Amino acid sequence: MTATAAASGGAVRNLTRGQWRLLLGGTALGLLGVVCTLAQPVLLADLIRSAGDHRPVAGVVVALVVLFLLDAVLSAAQGCLIGRAGENIVRDARVLLSGKVLRADRAHLDTQRQGDLHTRLVADTSLMKIALTQSLAQIVLNGLIVVGAVVMMAFTDLWLLLIAVGCLGIAGTGSVWLARALRRAALANREDIGDFGADLQRVLTALTTVKAANAEGREQRRLAESADRARVSGNRVTVLNALFTPALNVGLQASLAAVMGVGMARVVSGSISLADFSAFTMYLFYLVSPLVLVFLSIGTYLQGRAAVQRVDELDTLPQEDEHPAGTTDPADGRSGALADDSAARPAPQGDHPAVEFRDVSFGYGDRPVLEGVSFTVPAHGLTAVVGASGAGKTTVFQLIERFYRPGGGAILLAGRDIAHLPTAEIRGRVGYVQQDNAAMRGTLRENIVYAAPDATEAEIAEAVELAGLTEVVAELPDGLETLLGDQGTGLSGGQRQRLCVARALLQKPDVMLLDEATAHLDSDAEAALRDSLRGIAERCAVVAIAHRISTVAEADRIMVLDEGRVRAVGTHTELLGNDALYRRLAATQFADGPVGERPEPEPVPDGSQGAVPGSGPVPEPVPAALPGAGAVL
Numbered sequence: 001m002t003a004t005a006a007a008s009g010g011a012v013r014n015l016t017r018g019q020w021r022l023l024l025g026g027t028a029l030g031l032l033g034v035v036c037t038l039a040q041p042v043l044l045a046d047l048i049r050s051a052g053d054h055r056p057v058a059g060v061v062v063a064l065v066v067l068f069l070l071d072a073v074l075s076a077a078q079g080c081l082i083g084r085a086g087e088n089i090v091r092d093a094r095v096l097l098s099g100k101v102l103r104a105d106r107a108h109l110d111t112q113r114q115g116d117l118h119t120r121l122v123a124d125t126s127l128m129k130i131a132l133t134q135s136l137a138q139i140v141l142n143g144l145i146v147v148g149a150v151v152m153m154a155f156t157d158l159w160l161l162l163i164a165v166g167c168l169g170i171a172g173t174g175s176v177w178l179a180r181a182l183r184r185a186a187l188a189n190r191e192d193i194g195d196f197g198a199d200l201q202r203v204l205t206a207l208t209t210v211k212a213a214n215a216e217g218r219e220q221r222r223l224a225e226s227a228d229r230a231r232v233s234g235n236r237v238t239v240l241n242a243l244f245t246p247a248l249n250v251g252l253q254a255s256l257a258a259v260m261g262v263g264m265a266r267v268v269s270g271s272i273s274l275a276d277f278s279a280f281t282m283y284l285f286y287l288v289s290p291l292v293l294v295f296l297s298i299g300t301y302l303q304g305r306a307a308v309q310r311v312d313e314l315d316t317l318p319q320e321d322e323h324p325a326g327t328t329d330p331a332d333g334r335s336g337a338l339a340d341d342s343a344a345r346p347a348p349q350g351d352h353p354a355v356e357f358r359d360v361s362f363g364y365g366d367r368p369v370l371e372g373v374s375f376t377v378p379a380h381g382l383t384a385v386v387g388a389s390g391a392g393k394t395t396v397f398q399l400i401e402r403f404y405r406p407g408g409g410a411i412l413l414a415g416r417d418i419a420h421l422p423t424a425e426i427r428g429r430v431g432y433v434q435q436d437n438a439a440m441r442g443t444l445r446e447n448i449v450y451a452a453p454d455a456t457e458a459e460i461a462e463a464v465e466l467a468g469l470t471e472v473v474a475e476l477p478d479g480l481e482t483l484l485g486d487q488g489t490g491l492s493g494g495q496r497q498r499l500c501v502a503r504a505l506l507q508k509p510d511v512m513l514l515d516e517a518t519a520h521l522d523s524d525a526e527a528a529l530r531d532s533l534r535g536i537a538e539r540c541a542v543v544a545i546a547h548r549i550s551t552v553a554e555a556d557r558i559m560v561l562d563e564g565r566v567r568a569v570g571t572h573t574e575l576l577g578n579d580a581l582y583r584r585l586a587a588t589q590f591a592d593g594p595v596g597e598r599p600e601p602e603p604v605p606d607g608s609q610g611a612v613p614g615s616g617p618v619p620e621p622v623p624a625a626l627p628g629a630g631a632v633l
């Protein structure tokens, strides 16, 4: 993320402006408190004069007590209002930024570390509150007390004031230098804390891998190094912070000593009355605490500014373009279960394919992954996508979902270029069962209805049945209300996969993308799901990155991807006959697949080459069951 946000003021400034009423109210109360504070030495001098002149002092004493009490009440009220404004700003910042993260452009989000995002959203927003409200209020109000005290002191005795200010000025210059260093140190410390958060997140999300690899010790050392970097930069902040007060105190003590010495001499010489000198001394004492607070608050403020900078940077995350949350695009009916919104969804004009790629190219960063990919997926039926690992199969799916935008060419859904469709419509029309399990903490029901929160009980039951989850749900102690842990712990890998299938089914999409959705299923479960898919494929287009030959053999058409290009398209029988890569993939799968699932091997004519639409040069045929061919059928 860039640092430009800090320069532009960005989100945090706008959020702060939104709390102007509370901030203004708090500041107004604080100002009244300042007046009360500054009036106290005046009354004190009056008290001394009255006592010296043997006049009654009761009225002055009562007035002083009232001022003290009022001062305390105003200070408390001011703290409450400013504190509330601070909490509101933090809440608004967290809501705004979590929305930004959730709607961030995937290509940019991929470059961010999750733990750092977490630190910015949680810890930096808290620190920012202190800077924007408490510290700023302290600086303003105590600054006013300092200015007011200096003015009153100037009226009382200019010479004494010059002496005091001279001593304080020297101390103040050193403090300004310290403040600059503190700001730099604080920013470095926030970054180090962000790094620690990122490292922690990394191990927490892969805890099973860490344990299985016996890597707890290694990871703890890595975390310790990260924590140590944060400690070192934190120490630097502490040292600079700690130097503030003594640097200032030296100046204060020097000025007190000088004022006392010179002041007493001036009282003795009659240049100043004892009452005025007492008032001057009280102002000087009153000056000490606010002055220290001003400088301490500047320190805290500067640390908070570092957090504000990081929060503002998060606000600049590029976003997926989409319609604002809560609005419904006229062309978009996806707000709940399909049963409710299918009527609102515009019917495709004409007889368009469900999905069409036209000369699509794409790369992650500078690295090309897909080149000149063209294919169509009919509105119904099962299309299988096969190819070696890394061929670009998942990338094709991610482009259909518009997680990324193609570098060239066009992708059409029901004849409409997705470049011009609202993101919500695309994702409403496309159901996606991703390669990695996508279950979340929450109940089984919450997980299943995640893409269709308004689904009816009957629709849920149907989706559960179609995904082969009915028995699983029946055996769970709390059925659909069973609570799952992070990443769906509590279910087996295959059960989680079926849960994801149920979720996508409930969405009743026009296109269903299955990325190796049967990878974790046993033969029976896979056969049951295949039956379901056959039914689903009559209603919508099913595109499956196929893991098993059984799925592929049943597909209405198969697309073979090879190094980012469509190499061949055809049925299982056609491809066995004319595509060497497909034969190789199939042969490897035959060797690995469960016996009962293997279709009869087709005779493979020696040296036959793929006369396939859009195919590139086909390599020489390879022997069947080539070891390490990386088949993913």
Ligand SMILES: Nc1ncnc2c1ncn2[C@@H]1O[C@H](COP(=O)(O)OP(=O)(O)OP(=O)(O)O)[C@@H](O)[C@H]1O
Pocket: 110, 364, 369, 387, 388, 389, 390, 391, 392, 393, 394, 395, 396, 435, 632
């Ligand atoms: N987010 C990403 N950033 C950078 N490169 C990526 C990213 N995702 C995938 N790739 C790269 O793009 C290429 C295609 O990946 P993709 O996941 O589409 O392949 P695949 O055919 O689905 O493979 P598999 O069958 O192993 O899942 C791979 O070389 C991969 O390393």
